[in-house]
Amino acid sequence: MALQSKSFGGDSKLEAAAVSDPAHILRGASGEHVSKIQRALMQLFDQAAIERPELSDASYGDSTEKTVKAYKSRKDQEIINHTYQSSPDAIVGKMTMAKLDGELVEKEKDDPDYFFFRDAQKELVKADIARARVMVGNVVARLRLVGGIGPDGGLLIMPRNYLYYETKLKILNVFHINSFRDDDLPAPQDIVARLTREFSGFRGLPAQAGDVSDQINFSVLLENFANLQASLDRPFNREFYTMGTFRGAPLSFYAAFVDARNPKDETVRFTRNYFDERIMPTQDDRAVTVAHERCHTIFRAKGHPGTGDNPFCVTPHLGDPNVTSSEEALMNPYCYEWFIVSMQPTYLPRQDRNNGCGT
Numbered sequence: 001m002a003l004q005s006k007s008f009g010g011d012s013k014l015e016a017a018a019v020s021d022p023a024h025i026l027r028g029a030s031g032e033h034v035s036k037i038q039r040a041l042m043q044l045f046d047q048a049a050i051e052r053p054e055l056s057d058a059s060y061g062d063s064t065e066k067t068v069k070a071y072k073s074r075k076d077q078e079i080i081n082h083t084y085q086s087s088p089d090a091i092v093g094k095m096t097m098a099k100l101d102g103e104l105v106e107k108e109k110d111d112p113d114y115f116f117f118r119d120a121q122k123e124l125v126k127a128d129i130a131r132a133r134v135m136v137g138n139v140v141a142r143l144r145l146v147g148g149i150g151p152d153g154g155l156l157i158m159p160r161n162y163l164y165y166e167t168k169l170k171i172l173n174v175f176h177i178n179s180f181r182d183d184d185l186p187a188p189q190d191i192v193a194r195l196t197r198e199f200s201g202f203r204g205l206p207a208q209a210g211d212v213s214d215q216i217n218f219s220v221l222l223e224n225f226a227n228l229q230a231s232l233d234r235p236f237n238r239e240f241y242t243m244g245t246f247r248g249a250p251l252s253f254y255a256a257f258v259d260a261r262n263p264k265d266e267t268v269r270f271t272r273n274y275f276d277e278r279i280m281p282t283q284d285d286r287a288v289t290v291a292h293e294r295c296h297t298i299f300r301a302k303g304h305p306g307t308g309d310n311p312f313c314v315t316p317h318l319g320d321p322n323v324t325s326s327e328e329a330l331m332n333p334y335c336y337e338w339f340i341v342s343m344q345p346t347y348l349p350r351q352d353r354n355n356g357c358g359t
């Protein structure tokens with residue numbers, strides 16, 4: 001292997017281009033290796049201006065050609081072969097590959113888990129992951145509180161206040177787990193009155209406390225959230241991804257995704273949608289998206305049982321009525337995402353209803 005960077009290394013077409021003149025890459029080429037060159041140029045070269053269709057199809061067209069030429073002009077002494085050239089061409093051959101690879105190696109030294117991001121994108125993702133840690137931390141704390149479990153696993157005495165009942169209702173709505181205990185019910189009148197007032201979609205508390213399977217499922221839920229929290233602290237690969245397909249399947253609206261067929265690959269791939277404020281308006285939207293993708297990997301959750309891949313207009317604290325069992329919910333990353341949203345201190349069950357799309 002000639003290539004030293006993790007971003008390029010091991011790609012057979014790029015490896016070939018780095019050592020063999022006939023394997024050079026030029027206009028008309030397409031495929032994953034072209035996408036890697038495009039993304040490397042965008043990461044390393046501020047003036048890179050590659051158009052969306054070329055990025056989407058990973059095709060070496062006009063705008064890629066212009067960017068390659070501009071990049072080679074900047075590096076003029078190193079990339080022009082003066083024995084037969086006076087101005088740069090648009091061929092990605094041995095010299096260009098060596099230059100790109102060397103610069104990628106330098107970038108990877110700073111942040112070995114981040115690939116192909118521009119610096120500003122990388123800082124945004126880092127901040128979003130930090131925010132996801134805080135948000136998931138809030139969930140773990142509240143689950144421990146209502147479960148009466150201290151951080152060290154010891155038992156706590158829990159206050160049966162409004163927050164206590166409200167949290168248990170959200171667990172019931174989103175995950176179909178009845179965590180109410182015999183001595184929780186019936187709830188004090190003032191709490192029921194406040195739930196009626198403030199908790200949109202409130203249809204009363206369950207008549208009975210949960211059974212043994214509910215208790216087991218609650219333990220699984222708490223353990224899963226603790227694992228999710230830990231998974232945000234562990235290193236995992238993050239990659240900026242610009243192609244419109246992954247393994248032949250269209251990505252359409254996805255902001256981030258993982259390789260569901262290969263759970264050993266923990267790489268979270270971020271698309272341009274992730275950085276588009278019209279699609280991801282707030283940091284919290286991005287943070288729960290990162291958490292969602294980590295759920296796919298750590299719970300080996302291949303799809304979204306119950307909801308399918310595209311649930312719209314879901315009220316976070318009520319969950320999706322199409323999810324009908326705790327088995328489905330515990331394997332559906334959307335349920336974790338909604339639950340995280342609904343567990344934040346600033347969340348208002350009265351206000352956050354159907355994300356503003358309908359009644």
Ligand SMILES: [Zn+2]
Pocket residue numbers: 292296303304333334
């Ligand atoms: Zn998903």
